[in-house]
Amino acid sequence: MNMNSSHVLTSCTVSNTTCKCFDKLTVEETELVENNSVTVNFNKGEFICKQGTFASHVMFVKDGLAKIYVEGKNDNLILKIIPEGNLVGLTSIFEGNTIFQYSAIAYIDSVIKLIDINVFRKLIKSNSEFASEVINILTENNLQIYGRFFCLTHKQSYGRLADIILCLAERIYKSYDFELLLTRKDLGELTGMSTENVIRMLKKFKDESLIDIQGKQFKVLSPEALMKISENG
Amino acid sequence: MNMNSSHVLTSCTVSNTTCKCFDKLTVEETELVENNSVTVNFNKGEFICKQGTFASHVMFVKDGLAKIYVEGKNDNLILKIIPEGNLVGLTSIFEGNTIFQYSAIAYIDSVIKLIDINVFRKLIKSNSEFASEVINILTENNLQIYGRFFCLTHKQSYGRLADIILCLAERIYKSYDFELLLTRKDLGELTGMSTENVIRMLKKFKDESLIDIQGKQFKVLSPEALMKISENG
DNA sequence: TAAAACAACTGATCTGAATCATGTTTGTGA
């Protein structure tokens, strides 16, 4: 009946494509972008944009890693993790929206290009190839959020944690053996659960030899088993 | 610090704008759309599109009401409710995506215009004003999903139910006194909780004179109190 | 028109995961 749904949906937070819209610009348009953008170095932990502030730029992650999250009263929800080659703040180009609805901070030292939002809007209106690529980014993002939305509201915590571990290994670090940059708190915000439970569950995965943890060093020993846990919720 | 966040975010499912992209088409383009679309009547409960099937059309709700949802093994998640004047299946225009990631059914007898997806893609590439409007729709949708995502993962059930009641009254029925078309099960899928709990909580709201229910007839007696419940999670 | 299917409703029970309390380790900056 709906066998297909469980396969597709993970609470993965990272797109595995990069933004191709700038390839579609003419020489003059590229120049326009260059003349209306600044490249800034952000240190680890610094705000790239802050929820509630005026949205004047679209941000392109040239180098580094950023997390996008919604700030709540007590705890946050990480919407996505943005690796290099992707845009942040694209939703602000909607003309009815002038305020950032989320915050972004640099996970590691990052190089970000801030592009004037009105230039971006102008390019969309004048170059439909560019606009088409922007649409691709937005729709892909949409689909990803739908999957994550379903997982975080319908899977239980072991499944969600398994999802995230696989996502980090496969999409961010591109290895089953990696040094985790995120804290347990981050993992909690990513999976929508408490920090304490993240710790407990990681320990359980370790006890069952699904993963190995030595300090910050993570090793996924059985991706298949984690996949199964992810699928069974 | 982040006073603003609680105000903005609700688990509301309905955009209060309508799709304006078709206004941007030339006479010839409008004709192209007309020649490559069919208008179909759907009866209440019929599938408008089915998760997992090939996405060949974008759907425009001319008249009626549709629900968009992700099918899970046991239970579903309603992503959004689409009133007349809006598009369904826009995320399928992403070139990497040929399969519907969600289902849509008609809540009430509805008139839907099915537009060939390739024509839609073509228009995006040839008419940047059109593309720009599509971007507006997508970004607005994105922002709405972010809010809903946060609420469904961070608010507790009374807050979520209060949200939905207000959303239905204010955005769908545009009155605090309305005949509810949705079942308790629908409300459960909308708020991410069990049907039984929806019933219990509605009863509690009724006992506390926040709402009144007579069969299908709903009356919101104290929007302010519901608003407060929504804000406090 | 019987019977099946669905919708609304209720109470009892169970459990996943949050919260609280407390301790240990690691990091870092004055």
Added chain:
DNA sequence: TCACAAACATGATTCAGATCAGTTGTTTTA
């Protein structure tokens, strides 16, 4: 290098909300 704050870790307790097991009323449909 000491101090103080994060981050990591674990056990005990609590609780929101799911699940289960019904009853009653109302549409479908066979």
